[in-house]
Structure formats: C-alpha cells, structure tokens
Amino acid sequence: DIQMTQSPSSLSASVGDRVTITCRASQSINRFLNWYQQKPGKAPKLLIYAASNLESGVPSRFSGSGSGTDFALTISSLQPEDFAAYYCQQSYSPPLTFGGGTKVEVK
Amino acid sequence: EVQLVESGGGLIQPGGSLRLSCAASGFTVSNTYMTWVRQAPGKGLEWVSVLYSGGSTYYADSVKGRFTISRDDSKNTLYLQMNSLRAEDTAVYYCVRDRPSEVGQLLLWGQGTLVTVSS
Numbered sequence: 001d002i003q004m005t006q007s008p009s010s011l012s013a014s015v016g017d018r019v020t021i022t023c024r025a026s027q028s029i030n031r032f033l034n035w036y037q038q039k040p041g042k043a044p045k046l047l048i049y050a051a052s053n054l055e056s057g058v059p060s061r062f063s064g065s066g067s068g069t070d071f072a073l074t075i076s077s078l079q080p081e082d083f084a085a086y087y088c089q090q091s092y093s094p095p096l097t098f099g100g101g102t103k104v105e106v107k
Numbered sequence: 108e109v110q111l112v113e114s115g116g117g118l119i120q121p122g123g124s125l126r127l128s129c130a131a132s133g134f135t136v137s138n139t140y141m142t143w144v145r146q147a148p149g150k151g152l153e154w155v156s157v158l159y160s161g162g163s164t165y166y167a168d169s170v171k172g173r174f175t176i177s178r179d180d181s182k183n184t185l186y187l188q189m190n191s192l193r194a195e196d197t198a199v200y201y202c203v204r205d206r207p208s209e210v211g212q213l214l215l216w217g218q219g220t221l222v223t224v225s226s
Contacts, residue, residue: 043216087152091211094165101151
C-alpha cells in the first residue's frame with residue numbers, strides 16, 4: 001500500500017500569511033494527488049485535484065504543486081475562513097490512502 | 108438536487124454487524140465510482156472502500172474480509188455491510204461520489220453517520 005506522509009501536523013499562522021503544507025508518497029504516484037479541506041463538524045471538501053488543478057469554486061489563493069513523490073499545497077494569503085484541517089490523498093492505486101492531516105490554527 | 112444521505116449508524120457491541128445505507132439523488136449510483144471514507148473521533152480521514160461502476164471493489168487492509176461494499180440499482184443506494192466490528196471501527200462514516208471517470212477524486216460527500224462500537 002502507498003503511505004502518505006503530511007507535514008507539519010499542525011501550524012499556527014496569521015491572516016495574510018503564506019502557508020505551505022507538504023505531502024510525500026512512499027512511491028511515485030505521478031500526479032494522482034488530491035487535497036481536501038475540512039472544517040469542524042463538516043464533511044471534507046475537495047480543493048485541488050491531480051496535484052495542481054483548482055476545483056471549481058475554490059479561491060485562487062489555493063494552489064497545488066508537485067509530481068512523483070513530493071507535493072505541496074500553498075495558501076498565498078491566509079483568510080479567516082481558511083483555518084481548518086487539510087488532507088492530501090493519493091488516487092494512483094487502491095487503497096486510496098490519505099495523509100495524516102494538517103491543522104491550520106490561528107496564531 | 109444532487110445529494111447523498113447516509114443512515115444506519117448507531118451503537119453496536121464488539122463483534123456485531125451493521126449495515127450503512129447511502130441514498131443518492133440527482134445522479135445514478137451505478138454509473139460512477141462510489142466510496143466510503145471514515146473518521147474516528149478527533150482523528151484524520153481513512154479511506155475505507157470503493158465500488159466501481161463495473162462492479163469491482165477495493166478495501167482498506169483494516170477492513171478487508173469484514174466489510175462489504177455494494178449497491179442496489181433499483182433503489183439508487185450504496186451500502187456498507189460491516190461485520191465483526193471492533194472498537195477501532197468507531198467513526199463517522201461518509202459516503203462519497205467520486206468525480207465521474209476519475210476514481211479517487213472525492214467530489215460529493217454525504218453528511219456522515221456515526222458508528223460507535225462499544226460494550
């Protein structure tokens with residue numbers, strides 16, 4: 001099975017900060033990498049698919065990059081509504097594993 | 108309206124069985140990939156199982172041999188049969204519609220149903 005390692009597990013940031021979360025796969029997954037945002041008590045929401053494609057309706061301050069084993073999610077200017085948990089997930093081969101998550105908190 | 112509504116969660120004793128249902132509206136379950144994802148209290152997301160439109164199924168190692176994903180086309184409903192339940196299966200279970208033709212891009216999520224395994 002492919003293991004997904006996300007870092008950091010949590011971070012503290014302020015509104016307006018640039019935030020980067022990284023995700024590493026245990027083997028090459030090409031660009032089969034997706035990012036999700038989850039707010040407390042809510043279902044996750046797909047933000048980025050296929051490593052760098054912005055899902056419809058997602059603000060352009062979110063961006064994704066990477067291929068192979070190393071990926072990143074960047075929020076260019078953190079907004080109040082962005083404080084949430086973020087998860088990467090590989091869709092290269094089943095089982096389609098998630099990373100452990102990153103909680104973005106108010107500094 | 109395109110939506111998913113899960114049901115069937117509840118309190119069950121270790122070793123017991125439970126069947127979760129996910130009623131779909133606004134699209135046809137049999138025409139797309141359908142996935143179950145779970146989240147233990149205070150923990151991260153865990154992919155559980157996927158059912159392809161063609162009928163192929165895959166499972167996480169943690170549930171393989173105990174859980175079965177299926178669908179009823181006449182009811183446009185997805186199921187997750189869970190047997191030999193353990194305390195570590197306690198979680199909110201989400202039913203998810205993948206993006207059509209792109210397995211693993213989890214696009215439409217249900218509200219989730221809580222399963223608690225405890226004596």
